[in-house]
Amino acid sequence: MTAFAQHFAFEFKTGLRNPNLFFINYLFPLGFYAMMGLVMTQINPGFTETMVPAMVVFAIMASTILGLPSPLVESREAGIYRSFKINGVPALSILAIPVMTTIFHVLITSTLIVLTGPALFKGIAPVHWGSFALVALVTAFACGAIGALIGVISANSQATVLWSQLIFLPSMLIGGLMLPLSLLPKAILPFSALLPTSHAMQAFLGLAYDQPTTLNPFVSLGVLLAGGALAFGLAIYLFNWDSRNQTRQGHPLMALLALAPFVVSIFLK
Template sequence: MKAFWQQLIIQLRMDLRDKSILLVFYLVPLGFYAVVGSVFSAVNPEIKPVLAATMAIFSITMGAIIGLPPALVKLREAGSLRAYQASGIPSIAVLISLGASAFIHLSIVALIIFASAPSLFGAEMPQNISGYLVTLAALLLCSVAVGLLVGATAKNQPTAMMLSQAIFLPSLMLSGIMFPANLLPSLLQYLGSVLPATHSMRAFRGLAYGLVAEYSAPLALLTVIGIG
C-alpha cells in the first residue's frame, strides 16, 4: 500500500509536467464542452436536461481511452516499468497508480462540467444527485479500466492510438451523446450497445434525471460496472 501511494504521488507530479496529459485530460474536453455546449443548447433545446451528463461522458471517454493507453505504452517503451521494479515498486502498483491518477483528473473535469453547465448553458440539475454521482463513478472506473487494458495490450504507441480511436469514435457517434441513439439504424444501435458510453447515457437519463426511457436505468448501470 505504501508503494502505491508513493507511486500515485509520483504519477500526479509527472502528469502536471506532461503537456500531452494536460491537453487530453483538461484542455480538449473543456474546450469541446465550452464550444459544443453552447451550440447544443442553442440548436437543440431538448439536450439541455442532460447536457452535463453528455459532456461528462465525452470528457471521461476521451481522457481514459485516448490519454491513458499511450501513457502506459510510453512508460513500458522507455523502460520506466523495469526501473520501478528495480526500485522495489511492483508493476501492479504503477498500473493502479496510473489509473488512479486518471480517475482523479477526469473526476475534476466532470465536476467542473457538472457545476458550470446550469449557469453557462441553462442545463438542468439532476433530480437525483446521488444517482448522478454513482453513475459518474461507474463510468470513470469502467473507462479507466478499458484504457488500461488497451495500453497493456498495445505493443507500441501507434497501435495504442489506433485501438483507442477504434473505441472512442464509435463511443462518440453511437452512444446517444451527440444525438438520440434511436435515430441510428438498428445495426448501429446494436453495435453501440457494447460501449460503456451508451449504457452510461441510459443510466444518467433514468437514475439521475428521471427521464422515461425504453431501457432499464439500473440494468444500464450494472452493465457499465460489469464492463469495467
C-alpha cells in the same frame, strides 16, 4: 508517506506536469464542453437536456480512452517498468494508480461541468446528485480499465491511437452523446450496446435524471462495472514488464473478452 501515497502523488502530478496529459485531461474536454455549450445548444435546444451527462461522459472518454493508454506504452518502451520491477513496484500499482489518478482528474473536470453547465448553458442539473456521482465514478472506472487494457495490449504508441479511436469515434456517433439512443435506427442499437458510453448515458438518464431509457439503467450500471472489472483483470494478466514486449503471458486478442458483458447486454434489454 507510504509507497502507495508516493506513487499516487507522483502520477497525479504527472497528469498536470505532462503537457499532453494536461491537454487531454483538462483543456480538450473543457474546450469541447464550452464549444458544445455555445454552439450545439443554439443548433439543437433539446441538447440542453442531456448536455451535462454527455459532456461528463466525453470528459471521461477523453482522459481514459484517449489519454491513458499512450503513457503506459511509452513507459514500457522506455524501460521504466523494468526499473519499477527491479525496485519492487508491483504490476497492480503500475496499472491501478494511473487509472485512479486519471479518475481523480476526470472527477475534477466533471465537477466543473456539472456545476457550471446549468448556469452557463442552461444545461439540466441532475435530479439525484448521489446517483450522478455514482454513475460518473463507475463510468470512469470502466473506461479507465479499458484504457489500461489498450495500453497493455498495444504493441506501440501508434497502435494505441488505432485502438482508442476504434472506441472513441463510434462512441461519439452512436454512443448516445450527441444523439439519444431512442433516435437511433433499431438496427444500430446492438452496436451501441457494445459501447461503454451508451450504458453510461442510459445509467445517467435513468438513475440521475429520472428520464425514460432505451436500456435498463441498472443493467447498464452492472455492465459498466462488470466490463470494467473484466478489463482491469485482463490488463493485469496481460501486463508486460519487458520494453521489447516479448514476455507477455496470454495473447493480446484475449482482451476481447472484456466485451463479454457488453455483448450479453444486447440480449438483456
